[in-house]
Amino acid sequence: MATGRTHRPATRSRGIPEATVARLPLYLRALTALSERSVPTVSSEELAAAAGVNSAKLRKDFSYLGSYGTRGVGYDVEYLVYQISRELGLTQDWPVVIVGIGNLGAALANYGGFASRGFRVAALIDADPAMAGRPVAGIPVQHTDELEAIIRDNGVSIGVIATPAGAAQQVCDRLVAAGVTSILNFAPTVLSVPDGVDVRKVDLSIELQILAFHEQRKAGEEAAAGTAAVPAATREQSATDQGPDGDVPAVMPA
């Protein structure tokens, strides 16, 4: 039936706004790059430019974490890296299982971004018996039958679903029943989960459709405005972000 979810403030006293949480990884990435270049401090203006956001927004975001900056100077890079990492929970180990080792699952398993930040691929799981034992990204694929045992034995709380749409809900149910409370879903399906379980979805098809919409709109405008349209070529750091509203997710290569 309806979403019986008890409506709650969502932004609690000590709670950090969801929009801010979604940007923290972005800041962390920029800060890590600065750290590797041994840059000691950075101003909100500089960091904001690197992350592709407004500096005022960045300062407000950081203000939710506490006052870690020094007026007249900026933020200490190393300290900020630590604070954000801690806030995001990246200072601890997060074993992750990937279910569905097809093209996408294999790509995810090979993704270097996993180990880099506390995430560890604890196991690769596939329903195809023929896959069992075959190593992917150096990790032997295990059969779905082992799912519950794997989750339990490794204390896995985060699961990645990369199966066909038809199998996603079933896999999801088993993951949740086994103790997983956070799911990253790559299957083009709406997953139904109990309260307390977080689901984020990454859907290539949806992304493309959104782009097509804007593309069509641009074409229409251009036609309507005659030839005198779209001249703009001023290279800018406008980084047309459309990710802020906690919208879409992603994937990515090393």
Added chain:
Amino acid sequence: MATGRTHRPATRSRGIPEATVARLPLYLRALTALSERSVPTVSSEELAAAAGVNSAKLRKDFSYLGSYGTRGVGYDVEYLVYQISRELGLTQDWPVVIVGIGNLGAALANYGGFASRGFRVAALIDADPAMAGRPVAGIPVQHTDELEAIIRDNGVSIGVIATPAGAAQQVCDRLVAAGVTSILNFAPTVLSVPDGVDVRKVDLSIELQILAFHEQRKAGEEAAAGTAAVPAATREQSATDQGPDGDVPAVMPA
């Protein structure tokens, strides 16, 4: 929010809210499933449940497209599929190029969701000469040198970047210079583009970090509340958006 485009209301006269546009593909998917089951009509309540959203929100979303429903009955499935497809620009052909044919690029090339909705993989491009000519998903990979010619000859306006982070901006620049105006970026980098070019990003690392944040928060709550926590188990359609309950702080002091 959408394109960081300064001029232009963003919500034009005929403009559909960005949040609504992002949900249209979701509705379309649910409607397509109903269509395949030959369901003639559907109520906002039913469709909303299938798409995992609030029914009032769905009705408001549709109201931006026009009045396609019949009070007392619901919406005509076939008609709605057509209207949404048209609105999203899926009734026309969208040639797409994928740049960077590594694990992820290959997975994307093999992804069936492409052809299904007007998207057609026009070409696969990689910088590695060794890849040139090798077929992936039945399409021979072409070298980066051909990029401009491919874009021009095929009238490509949508590009997918699946290269390593270091090459992304350069590839992006070439795509834009060649005429691409919509980019789906899988590389973990902030892309800088001129006005008029839309960029959407998909970042696995960010998604996992957001999940880790909530996971950590949940663990903290559980610990703080002792054993009397997280009892809820009512199976519900509370899908996607994470940000549900946000109880106890769970944030340690600095």
Added chain:
DNA sequence: CAATCTTTGTGCACGCGTTCACAAAGACAT
């Protein structure tokens, strides 16, 4: 120590998006 300069932290206003709640519209039965 005082003056000046830089940059943070935030109060405030604005706009988008969500949700409720209900009147209007149409189907359907009598």
Added chain:
DNA sequence: ATGTCTTTGTGAACGCGTGCACAAAGATTG
């Protein structure tokens, strides 16, 4: 026709997120 019942379409209120603009804080210089 008239009445009842179902479901849409939307007015209005509310909350979140964004960005401006500025006072406060601290560094730096003389």
